[in-house]
Amino acid sequence: MASTSLDETYMKAALGLARRGLGTVAPNPAVGCILVKDGIIIGRGWTQPGGRPHAETMALGQAGAAAKGATAYVTLEPCAHVGKTGPCAEALVNAGISRCVMAVSDPDWRVAGKGLAILANAGVETRNGVCEMEAAQLNRGFFLRVSRERPLFTVKIASTLDGRIALENGDSKWITGSEARRFGHMLRAQHDGILVGSGTVLADDPMLDCRLAGLEGRSPAPIILDGTLQLKPSHKLAQRAATRGTVVFHQVRDAAKEAALQKLGVETVAVDDTRDLAAVSAILAERGFTRVLVEGGGQVHASFLKAGFADRIAHFSAAKAIGADGRPAIGDLGLASLGDAPHFNLETIRQLGPDILASYVKAE
Ligand code: AOF
Ligand code: ZN
Numbered sequence: 001m002a003s004t005s006l007d008e009t010y011m012k013a014a015l016g017l018a019r020r021g022l023g024t025v026a027p028n029p030a031v032g033c034i035l036v037k038d039g040i041i042i043g044r045g046w047t048q049p050g051g052r053p054h055a056e057t058m059a060l061g062q063a064g065a066a067a068k069g070a071t072a073y074v075t076l077e078p079c080a081h082v083g084k085t086g087p088c089a090e091a092l093v094n095a096g097i098s099r100c101v102m103a104v105s106d107p108d109w110r111v112a113g114k115g116l117a118i119l120a121n122a123g124v125e126t127r128n129g130v131c132e133m134e135a136a137q138l139n140r141g142f143f144l145r146v147s148r149e150r151p152l153f154t155v156k157i158a159s160t161l162d163g164r165i166a167l168e169n170g171d172s173k174w175i176t177g178s179e180a181r182r183f184g185h186m187l188r189a190q191h192d193g194i195l196v197g198s199g200t201v202l203a204d205d206p207m208l209d210c211r212l213a214g215l216e217g218r219s220p221a222p223i224i225l226d227g228t229l230q231l232k233p234s235h236k237l238a239q240r241a242a243t244r245g246t247v248v249f250h251q252v253r254d255a256a257k258e259a260a261l262q263k264l265g266v267e268t269v270a271v272d273d274t275r276d277l278a279a280v281s282a283i284l285a286e287r288g289f290t291r292v293l294v295e296g297g298g299q300v301h302a303s304f305l306k307a308g309f310a311d312r313i314a315h316f317s318a319a320k321a322i323g324a325d326g327r328p329a330i331g332d333l334g335l336a337s338l339g340d341a342p343h344f345n346l347e348t349i350r351q352l353g354p355d356i357l358a359s360y361v362k363a364e
Contacts, residue, residue, distance in 0.1 A: 007101050010034055010073040011131040015103070017046040017055070018075045018138055023218055024049040026192035027288035029076055029106075029142035031055040035063045035097070037070040054079060056088035060095050068096030075135045077106040077128070080114035089118035099125040103135030107146045140311070141192075141290035150281035151289040153195075154312040155301050156187060157329045161317055164326030165298060170203055179353035180316045185210045187314060189218035193247075193284065193292040197300040198226035207236050208295065209244070220293060221245035223284065225300060227274040228252045233260050241265035247287070249274045277307040302331035305342045313344055313360040316352070 018032030028051030035043035043066075045058030053061075056078055060067055072078075078088035078100070085091070092100060100119050105128065106112060120126050136143060141152035158176045159165050165175065176184075188194060188210040200206065201224055209219035222237045222244055229250040231238055237246050242265030249269050258268045271279055284292060294304055304310040315329075335341055344360035351357075 007073070007127065007130050010036055010071075011075065011101065011103055012134075013041075014073045014075050015131060015134055015138060017044055018135075021047040021049075022138070023188075023190040023192060023220065023291065025051045026290045027051065027142075027145065028054075029139040029290075031074065031076045031139075033059040033075070034073045035059050035067055035070045036073065037066060042066045042070060052083065053085065054088050056091060057085060060091055063095070069098050070096075071099040071101060072097045073101045073130075075103045075131075076139065077102050077104070077111055077113075078115040078119070079106065079108075079111050080118055081110035087115070087118065089115040093119060093122040093124060097124055099127075101130050102126070102128045103131045104129070104139075107143055144311075145285045145288075145290045149285045150278075150309075151193070151284050151292045152311050153281070153292050153294055153304060153309050154187070154191070154314055155294045155304055155310045156184065156314045156316075157296075157301065158184065158316040159318070159329040160320045160322045160326065162321045162323065162326070163329045164322035165296065165329045166327040167322060168325045168327065170327075175320065176316045176318045176355045177353040180318075180355040180357065182212060183352055183357060184314075184316065185212045186215070187293055188220055189215045191220045191291045191293040193223045193289045194220040195223040195225065195292050195294045195300070196296055198224055198228070198230045199299065200296045201226070201235055201237060202230055203297075205236055207240070219244060221247060221289075223289075223292065224248045225274045225280070226250050229254050229257055229268075231261060231266070233264055238264050238266050241267075247284075249280055249283075275303060277303060277309050281309060298328050298331040301329060302333055305330060306333055308342070308362075310342065310344075311362050313358075315358045315360065317356045317358065319354055 014032035014034045018030045021030030025047045031047045033045040033055035043059035043063030045055040047055050080087045080089050144152050194208045208222050226248050229252045247267045249271055343363045345363050347359045347361050349358050
């Protein structure tokens with residue numbers, strides 16, 4: 001039997017593989033799988049774009065007949081349901097795996113304990129809970145979608161050291177440097193959706209894509225909160241909607257405009273109130289979104305903080321000051337007491353060239 005520390009070492013490697021899938025596998029979780037025999041890794045797999053093949057299918061394919069007698073390290077309980085292929089738990093049994101180490105149980109009702117049971121009933125030695133916290137954190141978006149019917153929201157802010165994101169006249173180009181901007185694009189690649197308010201679209205006509213070399217195909221789907229339906233067919237997010245999967249939430253109805261946008265591939269979603277983030281996020285979850293990056297502006301950030309939907313904050317901070325006449329990264333919260341201030345736990349800090357990235361997680 002492998003020792004605990006070896007189990008953790010291999011599981012961490014499997015988590016590294018799982019991370020590759022973030023932003024490409026929704027509505028599925030990003031899973032990693034490593035097959036080890038006699039101390040040698042004989043198969044590596046991770047969930048493929050679109051969610052299939054599953055990690056185990058890829059790893060078993062690599063190992064072939066050598067999988068007999070191997071130990072499988074899987075970052076999520078192997079599935080127990082029939083999808084495009086049979087259940088992964090059965091595939092592991094059929095391949096002759098003798099031991100299966102898992103990080104965390106799958107909350108999807110089609111799996112939830114059944115995957116582990118298939119393995120155990122077939123005589124495979126099982127161990128669950130290795131690197132559990134890390135694995136649950138990695139797939140927090142999937143877990144939230146399945147258990148709370150909403151995606152994980154990360155608010156991304158690039159501000160001056162006094163928390164401003166633009167001059168009063170709206171000029172917001174180049175607040176942070178190139179390293180921070182590259183990191184921001186990597187964050188985009190790891191998300192399924194990127195959400196902005198219509199103010200940002202009208203002011204900047206942004207692409208909201210990932211322009212990192214080699215990751216150009218990993219741009220998240222743009223989501224626009226556009227109560228009065230101001231998005232025009234000429235905007236870039238409308239023009240590229242067919243390939244990007246742009247979704248627009250609006251409350252004002254305008255049949256001609258909706259039709260013109262739909263013709264370009266924009267998905268128009270009429271809701272009672274685009275400020276009702278609970279309703280918006282439930283619809284996003286229903287559409288398969290698990291991880292959504294919120295990129296402005298200040299009003300939208302404020303509404304996410306106020307509603308308790310800012311699960312994480314990625315704060316890029318530049319060593320510059322704009323002053324109180326600049327536009328704030330977070331709009332009015334209308335707080336009467338400090339005790340009501342949304343608060344977060346600092347997770348990591350890193351220096352990116354002349355800037356700082358501080359990552360925060362909502363304090364529960
Ligand atoms: C695994 N390995 O790599 C993934 C799993 O739509 P389907 O048929 O692909 O099933 C999606 C469900 O499969 C998803 O909700 C989750 O329970 C599981 N995902 N399972 O064994 C994987 N991505
Ligand atoms: Zn599976």
